[in-house]
Every structure is written in C-alpha cells, then in structure tokens.
Amino acid sequence: MSQPLIDLVNISKSFDGTLVLDDLNLSVKENSFVTLLGPSGCGKTTTLRIIGGFEHADAGKVIFDGQDISDLPPNKRQLNTVFQKYALFTHMNIAENIAFGLKIKNKPKSYIQDKIKYALKLVNLDGYENRSVDSLSGGQQQRIAIARAIVNEPRVLLLDEPLGALDLKLRQDMQYELIRLKNELGITFIYVTHDQEEALTMSDTIVVMNQGYIQQMGTPEQIYNEPENAFVADFIGDSNIVPGLMIRDELVEIFGAKFTCVDKGFGNNRPVDVVIRPEDVELVSPEEGTLKGVCTHLIFKGVHYEMEVTTPDGFEWLVHSTQLCPVGKEVGIRVDPYNIQIMNKPASEDEEAVGVNE
Amino acid sequence: MKTLKTRIKYIAENFYLVLTLIFLYAPIMTMMVLSFNQSKSRTQWGGFTLDWYLEMFSRSTIMDALRNTLVIAFLSALIAAIIGTAASIAINSMKPMPKTIIMGITNIPMLNADIVTGISLMLAFIAFGISLGFKTILIAHITFNIPYVILSVMPKLKQTSRSTYEAALDLGASPLYAFFKVVFPDILPGVLSGFLLAFTMSLDDFIITHFTRGAGINTLSTLIYSEVRRGINPSMYALSTIIFLAVLILLIITNFAPHARKEEK
Known part of the structure; x- marks a missing residue:
C-alpha cells in the first residue's frame, strides 16, 4: 500500500579511489523510521549525505517520490537534516535559528512566530526564543537543531548520529523523545548510527551496512533473531558463532553433537555457521x-x-x-530448537574476513 | 625579610620594563617634543608652539600626500580584504597537500625584503607598459596586503565548521545566501582585523611606494623622505607625530577589537 518515498538505485561512490558505496540499492517507505547501522567507515553517513544532496554519487540515481533528484542541490530538496554537531548558527538566537528556513521561504511573520512556538513546545523548550545558542546544553542544542529542521515540514528528516555527542542518560531520554516526535509528526526518519542499541530501540527498519554493502535489512526483531551472516550476528549484540554441519533439514551437528533446529533448505551435509545468542544457551x-x-x-x-x-x-x-x-x-x-539460527557460510574469503574483524 | 625581597624584585622588574619602553619610545618622544618647539634648532627649546602643525595643514603638498595616503590605504585594504577572504575560502577547502603549498607561496611576499618586492613590482609595471602613478601604488599595496588578510582570516575559517554552511543549504538557502548569512558573520572578526592590519601596513609603507610611484605623486612617507633630503623642516616632525599616533590607534583597535567582540556575547 505505502509507496517507497525514497529509492536509491545502484548508488556507487568513491573518495580518492577508495570505494565507499558499491552498487547500493535501498528503498524507504513513507512514514517509516529507517536506521542505517554499521561501524565507522561503512558508508552509512555517505549514504545519508547523498540523500541530503551534500555528496554526489558517482553512479546511480536518487528517486524521491517518483522523481529523480540526483542532480538537485540540497537547498532544492524537500528534506531536512539534523547534523551530528548540531550546526546551529551561533550568532543568532534560538528563534532566529528556527526561523531561518521559513524566512527564506518568505512565510508571513505571524506564521513564523506560531511555528517557532509550536516547534519549541514540541521539543519541550518553551520560552527559549531569546536565549543564545551558547547558553544551551548539548541536549538542548540538539533539540533546537531538530526544531529548526521540522518547522520546514520536510517529508523526510535525515539524522546523522544526532545523539553521538550526548552522555548515556541523555541519549536514552532523547531516544524516547525521537520516537514520540516521529509519531506526532508522522514523517519519515532516516537515522544514521553506529550504536546497535539505539537502532534496535527506535527503528521500524534497520539497514546493517559494512564496507559499502548492505549486509541485511529488516525489522529489529529479524535483525536480532535471524541474522543473515556472521557480521550482522556479531555486530548486533553478543553472539556465539560456531561452525556446524547441516545433516539434513532441522538437524545440525555442532562439535560432534546433534542439535535439532527449525531451519530448512540448506541441503544435506552442508557446512554452515550457527548463531546462538548468549541468553539462549x-x-x-x-x-x-x-x-x-x-x-x-x-x-x-x-x-x-x-x-x-x-x-x-x-x-x-x-x-x-x-x-x-x-x-x-x-x-x-x-539450546531450544527455535533459538538456533543457521546461516550460510560466507561465499568469499573477503566477507569472512569482515566478520572476523568486527 | 620576605617582603623586602619581593619588593626589590618588584622594583627590578618594573625598572627593566621602564628601561625597555624608554629604548623603544624615547626617539619618538623626542620627535614629538621637537614638533612643538618654536625654534628650528634640534637641540634648543625655544618655547611651545603649534605653528608647525598649522604650517603642515596649510601646505598643499602635505595635504595632497595625506589624502593619497589615506585613499590608497583604505582602497588597498578594502580590495585586499575582499580578495584575501575569497582566497582564504578557496585555500581552506583545498586538500592538505596543495593547501600547504599555497599557504607557503602566500607567505613569501611577507618574508620577502620590501626593496626586492618594490623593485620587482616597478620592473613589472614598466615591462607591461603601465605608467607609474596612483594606480601602480594602489596595485602594489593590494599585492602586499593580501597575505596579511589571508593570515588573519584563515584561523577563523578553520574554527567554523563546514556543517553550519551545509545546514543553511539544507534549510533552503542558496550558496551565496548561506555564505553571507552564516559563514561571513563567523569570520567577520578575522576579516576586520585583516582589513585594519592591511590598512596599517599600507599607511606606513615607504620602500614599495617609493619604487612604484611616478613623478608628481607622493604619499606621506615618500614626501617626508624627499623633504628630509632637502633639509629638515619641523613641520615634518608634526606630520610624523600624527602618522605615529594614527598607526598606534589603529594597532590598538586591531588588537582589541576581536576580544571586545567576544566579551560582548
């Protein structure tokens, strides 16, 4: 029913000869909370910046609501970004910061005033209009950055590790805040993080990335319970990854002992990787x-x-x-049979090396 | 015992400071005092007078030179500030290797001996058939002022993060609007101190001006030089006093303007 709002088609990007994104395909549905998750250097931020228009893909297309926006500059795109380091304008007060985008669009004064009030209320900072940016704490600055983005009523909000600079407690509070905002605003969130807990808490869909490839895409439950490869299993939470032999459907041999499981279709006497979460042992x-x-x-x-x-x-x-x-x-x-997750052995040595490193 | 020791130390420190200041400023003070001397003698005090100042203001050569100096200083500083700021932005967005090379190249004119810069500029003007005059002085001054602007704008640019510029674009601003609304206010203190530094440099330049000016045009420094050769007139002391004070005031503004701005916040 819901059409994809953003479609990334065969996106490739390299910096100084290093391939960062390799033929990436991703579609994001309207009104979903999608998280790009991966270790630093996996290409998640680059993906976000390509959607935002700050980087131009070497190959491939960015489709937004059915239209190709690959060559559109950031100021012409119907989406807004919340940056990692807030990027507030320090020579303006809070109200001026929030009004920045609206003034460019020549909105009437009364409309802008209402919007500022509304946005500040939404991020729980009523009455902060005339405060200076420097007088705010990190968490408050981040909320202003969000307020500044959402007053423009973007269809998609891009968030680049927005909680990265906050301390643990504040980060957890802000996670709930973001979920609430998402539900109240009803817009699409694309969120970038390297924190798997953040991703599991907030997302509808998690896209696990590594070395410019999408490793797995799915709901938090799918990603956690049914990782498709060793990298995903290891990156999302702790896990025991052991070599096994699939004797036949629903029976796997691990270190000489036979375990019943629920997975089928791997063939008979095939070597596989087996993932068992520590809490399932x-x-x-x-x-x-x-x-x-x-x-x-x-x-x-x-x-x-x-x-x-x-x-x-x-x-x-x-x-x-x-x-x-x-x-x-x-x-x-x-181990209970349904807690045993069978994965195919990595096809290439390259992929395996990735799994072992992380 | 201890108090005596600290007191001696205190006196010694201050004595040293005063001594240093005397070495630095005694010659200038002498000149200032002589500019109020009724007698033309350089050794005898003939009573207080403002005649030399009045004479200075009534002589059209001096006034022309003053006007030239100020116009050249202002224009060259302004143009250098614009070119220098643009250059800084370009340099700042370069990759590390070319950045280091370009910064090295822009620093050379500052380290280069003025006489070499002056002569080479003069030769270049003549070689390209540009007649020496007001505009050649202006071009020369812009040339040697640009590095000073770059030097004072670069640190400010390094402090401002690229993401504020991107945030402005993200909110719908055109690149030009984003620059003037977001980036420029952040680097303005650097641009201003670059401008004032350039203004001062231009104001007290002699050697480069001397080589690039044509006949019939003088700035204060070249005028004083030619006057001195013909036998010194105390109105030159008056003029020098005024130049010194002007430069002093500008330097004070240059040094304190960025701090005052910070405290304002």
Whole structure:
C-alpha cells in the first residue's frame, strides 16, 4: 500500500579511489523510521549525505517520490537534516535559528512566530526564543537543531548520529523523545548510527551496512533473531558463532553433537555457521546437556551473570543467565530448537574476513 | 625579610620594563617634543608652539600626500580584504597537500625584503607598459596586503565548521545566501582585523611606494623622505607625530577589537 518515498538505485561512490558505496540499492517507505547501522567507515553517513544532496554519487540515481533528484542541490530538496554537531548558527538566537528556513521561504511573520512556538513546545523548550545558542546544553542544542529542521515540514528528516555527542542518560531520554516526535509528526526518519542499541530501540527498519554493502535489512526483531551472516550476528549484540554441519533439514551437528533446529533448505551435509545468542544457551546438569563443558569465567553484570563455558574442542561459549555456575564446575549446554539460527557460510574469503574483524 | 625581597624584585622588574619602553619610545618622544618647539634648532627649546602643525595643514603638498595616503590605504585594504577572504575560502577547502603549498607561496611576499618586492613590482609595471602613478601604488599595496588578510582570516575559517554552511543549504538557502548569512558573520572578526592590519601596513609603507610611484605623486612617507633630503623642516616632525599616533590607534583597535567582540556575547 505505502509507496517507497525514497529509492536509491545502484548508488556507487568513491573518495580518492577508495570505494565507499558499491552498487547500493535501498528503498524507504513513507512514514517509516529507517536506521542505517554499521561501524565507522561503512558508508552509512555517505549514504545519508547523498540523500541530503551534500555528496554526489558517482553512479546511480536518487528517486524521491517518483522523481529523480540526483542532480538537485540540497537547498532544492524537500528534506531536512539534523547534523551530528548540531550546526546551529551561533550568532543568532534560538528563534532566529528556527526561523531561518521559513524566512527564506518568505512565510508571513505571524506564521513564523506560531511555528517557532509550536516547534519549541514540541521539543519541550518553551520560552527559549531569546536565549543564545551558547547558553544551551548539548541536549538542548540538539533539540533546537531538530526544531529548526521540522518547522520546514520536510517529508523526510535525515539524522546523522544526532545523539553521538550526548552522555548515556541523555541519549536514552532523547531516544524516547525521537520516537514520540516521529509519531506526532508522522514523517519519515532516516537515522544514521553506529550504536546497535539505539537502532534496535527506535527503528521500524534497520539497514546493517559494512564496507559499502548492505549486509541485511529488516525489522529489529529479524535483525536480532535471524541474522543473515556472521557480521550482522556479531555486530548486533553478543553472539556465539560456531561452525556446524547441516545433516539434513532441522538437524545440525555442532562439535560432534546433534542439535535439532527449525531451519530448512540448506541441503544435506552442508557446512554452515550457527548463531546462538548468549541468553539462549541453557545451563543444565552435564547428563542432560547436548554438549558438556567447564565454566571458565564468571562476571556479575547486574541483570544477569556473564559466563564462559569451554567445551572439550576449545570453543568458549558466551552465556548470559540469571543462574550462577561457579568457575571450574562441569555443566551441560542445551539450546531450544527455535533459538538456533543457521546461516550460510560466507561465499568469499573477503566477507569472512569482515566478520572476523568486527 | 620576605617582603623586602619581593619588593626589590618588584622594583627590578618594573625598572627593566621602564628601561625597555624608554629604548623603544624615547626617539619618538623626542620627535614629538621637537614638533612643538618654536625654534628650528634640534637641540634648543625655544618655547611651545603649534605653528608647525598649522604650517603642515596649510601646505598643499602635505595635504595632497595625506589624502593619497589615506585613499590608497583604505582602497588597498578594502580590495585586499575582499580578495584575501575569497582566497582564504578557496585555500581552506583545498586538500592538505596543495593547501600547504599555497599557504607557503602566500607567505613569501611577507618574508620577502620590501626593496626586492618594490623593485620587482616597478620592473613589472614598466615591462607591461603601465605608467607609474596612483594606480601602480594602489596595485602594489593590494599585492602586499593580501597575505596579511589571508593570515588573519584563515584561523577563523578553520574554527567554523563546514556543517553550519551545509545546514543553511539544507534549510533552503542558496550558496551565496548561506555564505553571507552564516559563514561571513563567523569570520567577520578575522576579516576586520585583516582589513585594519592591511590598512596599517599600507599607511606606513615607504620602500614599495617609493619604487612604484611616478613623478608628481607622493604619499606621506615618500614626501617626508624627499623633504628630509632637502633639509629638515619641523613641520615634518608634526606630520610624523600624527602618522605615529594614527598607526598606534589603529594597532590598538586591531588588537582589541576581536576580544571586545567576544566579551560582548
């Protein structure tokens, strides 16, 4: 039903001979919250800047609402950006900052006044009209930057790591604030971050990127529970990635032990990668376990204990559990079939190297 | 005991400071005092007078020279400020390697001996068939002023982040509007101090002006030089006193203007 609002078609971009984006395709639906997630240098910010018009793609097209806007300068695009370092105009007060875009569009004075009031209320900073930029804290400045962007009623708001410079508590508050804003405004958000928690909390769709490629695209649940490759599994949360052998549908062999799973269609006797989240590893008595191991490491993390269980083949299983297992004790490992995620082995060595590095 | 020690130290420090200031300013003070001397003698005090100042203002050669000096200083500083600011923006957006090279090249005219700059400019004007006169002095002054403007604008440009300019574009501003509304206010203190620095440099330049001026046109410095050769007249002391004070005031403004602006906020 909802048409894609933005379509990136075969976008490639390189800087000084280094390929940053390689034949990237991405479509963003109207009124969604899309997060581009990846380590620094993965091309996420470049993608955002190409959408915003600050960079020109070497090849490919940017389609906005059915129209090719690849050659349109930023000031002619119907979208606004919230920059990482706020980029407020320090020689103007807050009201002048917010009014900047509206004045260019020659809106009437009373309209501008109303809009400033409305925007400040929306970001919970009523009465800040005449304050100077320097007198505001980082979090407040960021909210003004958002207010300045949204008064122009863009159809898409681009956010380039807007919470990167804030401290943890403030960052969490701002995450909820952004979700609220998104729901109240009903516009499309495209958000760039390297923080997987931020991405999981706020997004409808997460696009995991690495080395100029989209690794996986899906809902936060899909990305977390069904990572398509080792890179995604490792980048989003902690995980145990172990080599396995798919004996047949719904049966996988790991370190010589057979685990039932729910995945099908990988073929018989195929080597695969298996992802098991640390919180999905159940510790049982040695006799009950599918695999046996010895607990080698124990840290109290507050919500749970973080343990490492070493199995005879030398692999250290990361385990999150509220159940304590003292170091040196022999335990059994059991995993529910639906918690086992099977992935194809990376096709090239290049891809594998990426997974191991991260 | 301790108080005595600190007091001696205090006195010694101040004595040294006063001594330094005397070395620096005694000659100028001497000239200033002589400019009020009734007698033409350089050694005897003949009573206080303002005659030399009056004579200075009544002589048309001096007034012409003063006008030339001010017009050239103002125009050359203004044009250098515009060219220099534009150049700074271009240099700032260059890649590191060309940037270092260009900055090195722009610094050479500042380090170069004035006499070399002066003679080479004169030769260039003659070679290209430009008759020496007001406009050649102006061109010469613009030339040596540009590096000073670049020098004072560059640090300001480095401080302003590119993202404010991009934010302005993002909000619908055209590149020109974004520059004048967002970037220019940020670098204005640098441009102003560059302008004032250029103005001062132009005001007290002698050597380059001497080589690039044609017959019949004088700035204050060249006028004083030619007058001195013919036998010194105390009205020249008066003139020099005024030049010194003008430059002093400008320098004070140059040094304090950026700070005053900061405190204003």
